[in-house]
Amino acid sequence: xxxxxxxxxxxxxxxxxxxxxxxxxxxxxxxxxxxxxxxxxxxxxxxxxxxxxxxxxxxxxxxxxxxxxxxxxxxxxxxxxxxxxxxxxxxxxxxxxxxxxxxxxxxxxxxxxxxxxxxxxxxxxxxxxxxxxxxxxxxxxxxxxxxxxxxxxxxxxxxxxxxxxxxxxxxxxxxxxxxxxxxxxxxxxxxxxxxxxxxxxxxxxxxxxxxxxxxxxxxxxxxxxxxxxxxxxxxxxxxxxxxxxxxxxxxxxxxxxxxxxxxxxxxxxxxxxxxxxxxxxxxxxxxxxxxxxxxxxxxxxxxxxxxxxxxxxxxxxxxxxxxxxxxxxx
Numbered sequence: 355x356x357x358x359x360x361x362x363x364x365x366x367x368x369x370x371x372x373x374x375x376x377x378x379x380x381x382x383x384x385x386x387x388x389x390x391x392x393x394x395x396x397x398x399x400x401x402x403x404x405x406x407x408x409x410x411x412x413x414x415x416x417x418x419x420x421x422x423x424x425x426x427x428x429x430x431x432x433x434x435x436x437x438x439x440x441x442x443x444x445x446x447x448x449x450x451x452x453x454x455x456x457x458x459x460x461x462x463x464x465x466x467x468x469x470x471x472x473x474x475x476x477x478x479x480x481x482x483x484x485x486x487x488x489x490x491x492x493x494x495x496x497x498x499x500x501x502x503x504x505x506x507x508x509x510x511x512x513x514x515x516x517x518x519x520x521x522x523x524x525x526x527x528x529x530x531x532x533x534x535x536x537x538x539x540x541x542x543x544x545x546x547x548x549x550x551x552x553x554x555x556x557x558x559x560x561x562x563x564x565x566x567x568x569x570x571x572x573x574x575x576x577x578x579x580x581x582x583x584x585x586x587x588x589x590x591x592x593x594x595x596x597x598x599x600x601x602x603x604x605x606x607x608x609x610x611x612x613x614x615x616x617x618x619x620x621x622x623x624x625x626x627x628x629x630x631x632x633x634x635x636x637x638x639x640x641x642x643x644x645x646x647x648x649x650x651x652x653x654x655x656x657x658x659x660x661x662x663x664x665x666x667x668x669x670x671x672x673x674x675x676x677x678x679x680x681x682x683x684x
Contacts, residue, residue: 356569357565357570362459373386375413386413388509393406411542419505436468457582459619489537494536499507501537529658571586576601594618596612611673612650612672
């Protein structure tokens with residue numbers, strides 16, 4: 355059995371689900387960028403109990419404050435674009451008999467809509483379970499005032515520049531103030547599928563289908579994916595960083611920077627014919643030739659102690675082309 359697993363945001367769809375949701379109310383995008391950087395800082399700090407992507411829990415009180423609903427999330431998903439080449443690539447995989455999975459930090463209402471567009475079965479999707487509408491009754495006027503003041507304080511940290519100030523102020527808000535409110539309990543009920551939770555979801559899929567990780571291909575692009583990429587690379591599988599940032603690239607077997615996901619078809623063909631050795635030969639050949647325009651920038655990363663700045667730069671450039679505003683996020 356051939357098995358492949360995608361992260362959703364980036365590889366399959368260019369939008370960032372939570373970012374787009376936050377932009378449904380005034381200044382929400384700016385607030386999200388600050389909280390997203392806070393998420394990066396907590397992940398890099400390796401704070402106990404915190405996983406990359408827990409941003410999706412931290413923003414819940416603000417979604418409640420501004421009356422964002424589950425229907426709003428589903429509506430955004432219905433309008434979301436697919437990454438160029440994603441539909442063709444997934445269709446090719448399906449016709450070639452691959453088992454296709456998706457593990458996403460995105461809320462369920464968003465992730466299942468996008469994967470349905472691509473024909474990926476719901477039982478092969480792991481994502482963040484989220485009952486937003488049920489949380490709304492917990493919002494008191496006192497808590498609402500606290501959240502409004504919190505928004506004002508967070509906006510003072512935009513544009514994102516001072517990591518020390520971000521960490522100090524948001525620690526105060528999310529650790530010292532919010533936990534003692536009724537609405538703070540909403541955060542504890544949301545467990546975003548990022549970091550170790552992504553790795554655990556992949557292990558569960560692998561066990562269910564009796565498919566060792568050495569036989570898997572996984573594709574990710576950001577800090578929420580690094581544990582999943584790291585785990586598959588360590589097992590001898592194929593971990594692909596696609597239009598990735600500096601938080602994902604060091605953990606991948608290989609990388610591709612391109613405006614079209616279906617550039618990976620020939621990589622998959624090489625994997626089928628001769629596993630990692632075949633992919634390494636192909637990627638190193640393409641690495642020597644270089645990409646063309648905004649497509650086909652391949653690099654073999656396995657065994658590298660440091661990622662070349664040129665590799666990071668080309669991924670950053672093409673990531674910004676494909677993902678636009680979302681490309682700035684960790």
